[in-house]
Amino acid sequence: xxxQPHRTRAALVQAALDTLKTEGFSxxxxxxxAGRAGVNQALVFYHFGGVESLLxxxxxxxxxxxxxxxxxxxxxxxxxxxxxxxxxxxxREDVEGGHVTVISELLAASLxxxxxxxxxxxxxxxxxxxxxxxLDDVAGDSPLSETIPLxxxxxxxxxxxxxxxxxxxxxxANAQAESLFDLMERVAPLxxxxxxx
Amino acid sequence: xxxQPHRTRAALVQAALDTLKTEGFSxxxxxxxAGRAGVNQALVFYHFGGVESLLxxxxxxxxxxxxxxxxxxxxxxxxxxxxxxxxxxxxREDVEGGHVTVISELLAASLxxxxxxxxxxxxxxxxxxxxxxxLDDVAGDSPLSETIPLxxxxxxxxxxxxxxxxxxxxxxANAQAESLFDLMERVAPLxxxxxxx
DNA sequence: GTCTATACTTGGATAGAC
DNA sequence: GTCTATCCAAGTATAGAC
Numbered sequence: 101x102x103x104q105p106h107r108t109r110a111a112l113v114q115a116a117l118d119t120l121k122t123e124g125f126s127x128x129x130x131x132x133x134a135g136r137a138g139v140n141q142a143l144v145f146y147h148f149g150g151v152e153s154l155l156x157x158x159x160x161x162x163x164x165x166x167x168x169x170x171x172x173x174x175x176x177x178x179x180x181x182x183x184x185x186x187x188x189x190x191x192r193e194d195v196e197g198g199h200v201t202v203i204s205e206l207l208a209a210s211l212x213x214x215x216x217x218x219x220x221x222x223x224x225x226x227x228x229x230x231x232x233x234x235l236d237d238v239a240g241d242s243p244l245s246e247t248i249p250l251x252x253x254x255x256x257x258x259x260x261x262x263x264x265x266x267x268x269x270x271x272x273a274n275a276q277a278e279s280l281f282d283l284m285e286r287v288a289p290l291x292x293x294x295x296x297x
Numbered sequence: 298x299x300x301q302p303h304r305t306r307a308a309l310v311q312a313a314l315d316t317l318k319t320e321g322f323s324x325x326x327x328x329x330x331a332g333r334a335g336v337n338q339a340l341v342f343y344h345f346g347g348v349e350s351l352l353x354x355x356x357x358x359x360x361x362x363x364x365x366x367x368x369x370x371x372x373x374x375x376x377x378x379x380x381x382x383x384x385x386x387x388x389r390e391d392v393e394g395g396h397v398t399v400i401s402e403l404l405a406a407s408l409x410x411x412x413x414x415x416x417x418x419x420x421x422x423x424x425x426x427x428x429x430x431x432l433d434d435v436a437g438d439s440p441l442s443e444t445i446p447l448x449x450x451x452x453x454x455x456x457x458x459x460x461x462x463x464x465x466x467x468x469x470a471n472a473q474a475e476s477l478f479d480l481m482e483r484v485a486p487l488x489x490x491x492x493x494x
Numbered sequence: 495g496t497c498t499a500t501a502c503t504t505g506g507a508t509a510g511a512c
Numbered sequence: 513g514t515c516t517a518t519c520c521a522a523g524t525a526t527a528g529a530c
Binding site: 122123124125126127201204205207208209210211212213217220221224248249252253255256258259260261262263264266267269270271276279280283 | 319320321322323324398401402404405406407408409410414417418421445446449450452453455456457458459460461463464466467468473476477480
Binding site: 129130131141142144145150151 | 522523524525526
């Protein structure tokens with residue numbers, strides 16, 4: 101009884117994500133993924149050609165959904181305070197859902213894998229663009245947008261996001277990120293205030 | 298001709314660092330380390346009890362030297378501009394020398410290793426304290442120190458540092474970090490200016 | 495076209511030789 | 513105290529059964 105191919109593929113993609121989130125990159129082997137998916141280990145190679153390709157397919161699947169979620173949530177926010185509150189909500193979702201963990205583990209593993217590194221480079225771009233677009237909205241017509249290179253700040257914010265997620269492993273309560281959002285919420289009115297004429 | 302034990306141990310520690318920097322965590326096996334050190338693979342277990350313990354010993358060795366370097370370099374800086382210039386210099390050293398890579402790889406791997414996670418938690422504390430101390434000097438007698446929780450900002454800066462290093466793998470030129478330091482140098486006078494009465 | 499069985503390689507760890 | 517020989521577990525990948 102041959103299984104429907106797309107079902108096996110989907111199960112492997114989901115299992116790959118779950119394994120990466122709970123076992124880390126070094127624990128994400130063809131056997132571990134297949135075991136979680138309930139299929140034979142060799143199917144990883146048949147359907148995806150190898151573990152690395154499967155992981156990239158899994159990243160693409162989760163990143164597309166996540167990007168869409170970010171875009172709609174951020175579009176609904178109209179001022180800086182709301183954008184920060186939204187960012188906090190999204191950050192919590194990411195930590196709980198392990199969405200950022202997937203990219204962190206792959207980035208860490210890309211050190212010794214030039215191919216993986218190249219693939220990840222392409223896939224980081226839309227995130228940095230998304231943050232840059234939000235920053236552009238925040239800066240709005242204020243003089244900030246002229247004097248500060250938004251693209252660089254966007255990269256830095258993405259780096260901060262990754263770093264916070266990495267550090268959050270050591271502290272399950274994740275107090276740093278929460279109090280950082282508190283701080284940003286206190287600073288937010290200073291950004292909106294002057295430009296609201 | 299029995300080797301002096303401390304020579305073998307030192308060779309393993311150095312080889313462990315080099316392997317972690319070039320092969321990443323998943324490539325840092327007892328065999329890879331021992332091969333690089335030019336000793337038998339079983340000595341990793343004899344001298345350190347296992348790969349993970351060796352890696353922690355290696356981290357301790359490099360972190361102690363690195364912390365000392367940071368402390369003396371930062372102590373020599375007297376105003377905010379100098380501190381930022383020093384931070385830029387230290388950051389470049391870290392990227393080139395792979396010092397942060399060691400901790401990034403271990404943090405990424407700690408996801409599925411509770412013991413490693415606990416050990417790393419202890420070892421991150423002095424770095425956050427160091428940054429907090431520098432921030433305290435920067436804030437000085439300005440009102441900033443009252444309104445902004447320095448400990449949280451210190452954690453965030455450490456996270457940013459880790460994240461920048463992680464992203465720098467994708468872009469060898471590492472333009473983000475450099476232009477971020479540019480930005481900070483332009484903002485620095487605003488911090489020093491008002492409080493210099 | 496899909497999957498199973500199996501071959502081969504690499505890694506962790508230790509018993510015992512020197 | 514140091515290292516070799518060796519075992520066992522786990523990983524990748526493919527040849528061939530269905």
